Amino acid sequence: MTAAQADLLIDRPAVTDGAALWRIAKDSETLDLNSSYSYLLWCRDFAATSAVARDTDGTPVGFLTGYIRPEQPHTLLVWQVAVDAAHRGRGIAAALLDGLTARLGAERGITRVETTITPGNTASERLFTSYADRHGATLSREVLFGTELFPDGPHEPEVLYRIGPLAF
Template sequence: MLKSKEATQADAFQLVFRQPTAEDGYPLNKLVENSPPLDPNSVYCNLLQCTHFADTSVAVEEDGQLVGFISAYIPPAKPDTVFVWQVVVDKSQRGRGLAKRMMQEIVRRPACENVRYLETTITPDNDASWALFRSFARDMDTELNHHIWFEREAHFQGHHDCEALLRIGPFGQRA
């Protein structure tokens, strides 16, 4: 059971937004595995995301089941920025605005009190992610800038599409 004392919010769908714990590592791995075309990570990597990045990541559960997760962290060289590593929403929850609500939860966290920017990477053809981050930027009443950061040939040896770096902000502290 994933119920937690750290639960921060429940809504009409009985969703609980909370900081992840080590117990979320394996369910997160399965959620990503069942959500193609997301790139899977090892269970160990997911355990690190759920523990090392707990203050800046969010887990969402419904009836004790993990149905949404964002792994995010503050890069050491950019203390005013939270970097969203991966967003995953179970197919049962899609279309309800859950991903954007998870991002809003993260930027309101005490760990993000000095954050004025949100960054992520997206492949050029990932229309759903582009729409999500554009909508988030609109809601934050701020800019979205982007450029190719990791190139298909130079960084992925032709085995993965380019990744564009998106930078959203600046937005007000404690957004």
């Protein structure tokens, strides 16, 4: 943990965090924004497989949402990662990812992480590539959802990043 991260608490999200997570996602200008309702549900139903970074006042400044893949119970799928603009560049996304996967490794025995990233999302590419490097894990990439599958207009392909095996 860096000195810049020392004043943060990595925690499970609560329903009362849903609005803040929606705002952070909206302000990111890179994530596909889900409805505010979905962030409330996520904080209720997937809190155990998600994480929120809180500042010293308890205000959410970043989040990571994820879930355990039903057919692969040792795989965490990371849905979204975002950090408030005023707090970027401090390693918060990496702290969220490291903290959550360490917790889920201990609690649920996860050994793999998956996520999808659109081409050109350099910040996410760096986050997950450096995560694999830090953990000595293999990283593979392949297109999961091609552009032609998206019904709502032009959408870049979603590239699946698979990281593992992981040992905690």
